[in-house]
Amino acid sequence: MDFFLLEAVANAGGAIGAGLGAVGAGIGIGQIGKGAVEAIARQPEALNDIRSNMILTAALVEGVALFAVIVGFLAMVL
Amino acid sequence: MGAAFSLILLLFFNTSFAGQNEDSIVKKTEKIFDANEVIFGHIYDAHEFHFFSYKTGGKEHPVSVYLPVILYSPQRGLSAFMSSSFEHGEKAVKGYALLTDHNIEKWKLDSKKFRAGQIVAVNESGEPDLNVKIYDFSLTRNVVQMFIALALLVWVMLVIAKKYNKEEGVKTAPKGIQGFMEPIIIFIRDDVAKPNLNHKYEKYLPYIQTVFFFILINSLVGLIPGTANVAGNIAFTMLLALISFVVIIFSSNRHYWKHIFWPPVPHGVKPILIPVELLGIFTKPFALMIRLFANMVAGHIIIICLISLIFIFGALNKIVGYAVSPFSVAFVIFIYFIEILVAFLQAYIFAMLTAVFIGQAFESPHHDEKVHI
Numbered sequence: 001m002d003f004f005l006l007e008a009v010a011n012a013g014g015a016i017g018a019g020l021g022a023v024g025a026g027i028g029i030g031q032i033g034k035g036a037v038e039a040i041a042r043q044p045e046a047l048n049d050i051r052s053n054m055i056l057t058a059a060l061v062e063g064v065a066l067f068a069v070i071v072g073f074l075a076m077v078l
Numbered sequence: 079m080g081a082a083f084s085l086i087l088l089l090f091f092n093t094s095f096a097g098q099n100e101d102s103i104v105k106k107t108e109k110i111f112d113a114n115e116v117i118f119g120h121i122y123d124a125h126e127f128h129f130f131s132y133k134t135g136g137k138e139h140p141v142s143v144y145l146p147v148i149l150y151s152p153q154r155g156l157s158a159f160m161s162s163s164f165e166h167g168e169k170a171v172k173g174y175a176l177l178t179d180h181n182i183e184k185w186k187l188d189s190k191k192f193r194a195g196q197i198v199a200v201n202e203s204g205e206p207d208l209n210v211k212i213y214d215f216s217l218t219r220n221v222v223q224m225f226i227a228l229a230l231l232v233w234v235m236l237v238i239a240k241k242y243n244k245e246e247g248v249k250t251a252p253k254g255i256q257g258f259m260e261p262i263i264i265f266i267r268d269d270v271a272k273p274n275l276n277h278k279y280e281k282y283l284p285y286i287q288t289v290f291f292f293i294l295i296n297s298l299v300g301l302i303p304g305t306a307n308v309a310g311n312i313a314f315t316m317l318l319a320l321i322s323f324v325v326i327i328f329s330s331n332r333h334y335w336k337h338i339f340w341p342p343v344p345h346g347v348k349p350i351l352i353p354v355e356l357l358g359i360f361t362k363p364f365a366l367m368i369r370l371f372a373n374m375v376a377g378h379i380i381i382i383c384l385i386s387l388i389f390i391f392g393a394l395n396k397i398v399g400y401a402v403s404p405f406s407v408a409f410v411i412f413i414y415f416i417e418i419l420v421a422f423l424q425a426y427i428f429a430m431l432t433a434v435f436i437g438q439a440f441e442s443p444h445h446d447e448k449v450h451i
Contacts, residue, residue: 052269056434059427063365066372077190 014075021068028061111393113386115179115194120382121307121375123218124195125161125176129304140166145222148215149174149197161216167194174212175200219306220314227299227308231291234259266290266429274433282436285325289318290429297374297421301414309421310374312367319367322432326362330439362435366428373424377417384410 036054040047119128127143144162154173163171167178175181177196182189185206192198199210238256241247252260271279271286297309308314338355341348388406392399 048269052273052430055423055427056430059369059431060365063369066368067365069372069376070368 011076014072016072017075018069018072021065021072024068025061025065028065029058032057032061111386111389113383113390116386117379117382119194120378121310122193122195123220123306123311125164125197125216125218127219127222127304127306145219146217147174147197148217150213150215151199151210153210154199170200170204173199173201175204175206220308220311223299223306224296224308224314227295228292230299231295235291263287270426270430270433274430274437276437276441278440282325282329282433286429286433289322289432290425293318293370293428294421294425297425298418300374300378301417301421307374307378309424310371310378312371315367315370318370318428319363322366322428322435323360323363325432326435326439327359329436331442333442334439362431366431370424370428373420377413377420381410381413381417384413 032054036050039050043050125145125147127145129141129143131138131140133139142162144160146158147161147164148156148158150156157172157174159171161176163169164176167176167181169175174197177187177192177194177198179194181187182192182194187198187206197212197214197216198206198208199212201207234255238259241252241256247253247256247260251257266287267279267283270290271283275282275286293309296314299305300308300310338359339352341351341355343351384406388399388403391402
């Protein structure tokens with residue numbers, strides 16, 4: 001295949017992959033936020049526990065999304 | 079302290095305003111603003127702190143603090159000199175040359191292997207000699223900035239420690255920097271270390287505190303305009319993750335390894351779960367590394383992109399450039415505040431996850447294994 005076309009396909013693939021990763025992370029973190037807000041509304045006294053668990057889970061989800069971004073970036077660069 | 083610091087500054091930095099020298103770069107052609115170059119010039123490491131450049135009479139005068147270059151090659155031995163003697167890639171020094179975008183093009187080097195800011199060996203005629211292997215031990219801007227941040231952190235902590243030793247702010251309310259740091263230290267102890275490390279928290283608290291404040295100070299110093307992007311350097315985050323990995327491994331007990339090599343699941347699932355658990359040992363620190371790196375880099379890129387927008391629009395039309403700039407600057411200030419939050423948040427997450435992983439490694443089984451089978 002033509003070299004420039006190949007590079008364009010790689011760039012497009014990387015960008016689309018990063019975008020899909022962002023979609024997944026958005027859904028995941030949205031669910032976490034929803035759950036946390038509902039839990040706080042039900043039990044406001046457990047705010048501190050819920051908040052630290054929320055940040056922790058969001059960090060784990062975000063980590064996976066960042067893997068997607070890095071892999072997308074590598075698809076573009078390599 | 080101040081005197082010692084200025085002495086260090088004098089020893090290491092040869093501040094030279096290139097405007098006073100005559101050998102500043104002559105710009106080849108009037109180039110259109112290249113956002114890519116600006117962004118990656120900031121993200122990557124460099125041999126100088128470049129603050130800004132100004133132009134007089136078609137010449138560009140960079141204002142930089144130059145840092146020492148220390149190179150070792152098996153063929154040529156050790157050599158050290160100031161990066162200012164490269165004159166931004168114009169000159170070769172002691173058989174070494176600094177790559178610039180212009181040089182890479184001129185010497186027809188592979189642009190995927192070489193990038194601007196790297197150092198290559200050159201032969202007598204000034205052509206790059208790729209057979210000479212170079213190990214670059216330079217005090218680059220990342221290294222120097224990390225030392226400065228570390229000195230700052232140690233100084234702040236020693237001041238606070240001295241105050242506590244004199245029993246200042248123990249029975250009375252803490253004042254000044256002590257009052258700022260104490261809630262953070264207490265927060266890390268009570269909300270990060272204690273819930274995750276339980277009875278062993280005192281043993282790991284110094285490490286958790288150190289890792290938190292080290293990441294925090296490096297991210298915050300990296301937000302000052304003109305400084306390097308230390309916390310967004312993969313080598314920096316990799317080393318922190320590696321230390322966490324070693325701490326996790328050394329605090330693990332029998333149950334941790336039993337859960338990995340012989341998990342309490344039906345025998346048919348074991349061939350699937352054991353590789354997954356084995357991979358999990360490495361993905362935990364790997365995720366720590368990538369998370370900190372990507373968050374810091376992303377924040378820096380967003381800020382530079384927003385600043386670059388002014389110049390991209392300005393290159394199209396001057397009036398549009400002026401019209402865009404207030405919005406761009408307002409957004410940058412907004413993102414800056416977000417970045418301060420992110421600096422705290424990422425330091426917290428790194429410390430928190432390290433504590434969680436260490437806690438998992440030495441936790442004893444508190445549930446009956448029969449339940450799973």
